[in-house]
Amino acid sequence: MNSDARPDARGEAVALAYNAGEAAPRVVAKGRGVVAREIIERAREAGVYVHESPELVSLLMQVDLDARIPPQLYVAVAELLAWLYRVEQGAEAGSAPIPERGSLPESLPRRGAGAQAG
Numbered sequence: 001m002n003s004d005a006r007p008d009a010r011g012e013a014v015a016l017a018y019n020a021g022e023a024a025p026r027v028v029a030k031g032r033g034v035v036a037r038e039i040i041e042r043a044r045e046a047g048v049y050v051h052e053s054p055e056l057v058s059l060l061m062q063v064d065l066d067a068r069i070p071p072q073l074y075v076a077v078a079e080l081l082a083w084l085y086r087v088e089q090g091a092e093a094g095s096a097p098i099p100e101r102g103s104l105p106e107s108l109p110r111r112g113a114g115a116q117a118g
Helices: 034-045 054-060 071-093
Strands: 002-006 012-017 026-032 050-052
Touching: 012 034, 012 054, 026 034, 034 050, 054 071
Parallel strands: 002 050
Antiparallel strands: 002 012, 012 026
């Protein structure tokens, strides 16, 4: 399953990939400016939902490319992936819930709350 985040005010985007059985999602693409726009464009062309979440993008930008997300972000990303799964299931059934732009799981570590990625 893939999940992408739209660039925030600084023009950043991060793409995650997760396959069942893997320890944690991986950062498969990240960038700013033109690179961020390309990540988003490719995601949309592939039919991948693009979720806008500046706080989560900011934290994920700290994770190395092709690295698994750190344990501090497991719950937040798991909740996002579970929500995305429900959106996709609803779309298949013809009753997809309306995603809220920028909505985040309450468990998401906030900046300054000690979440370190790397």
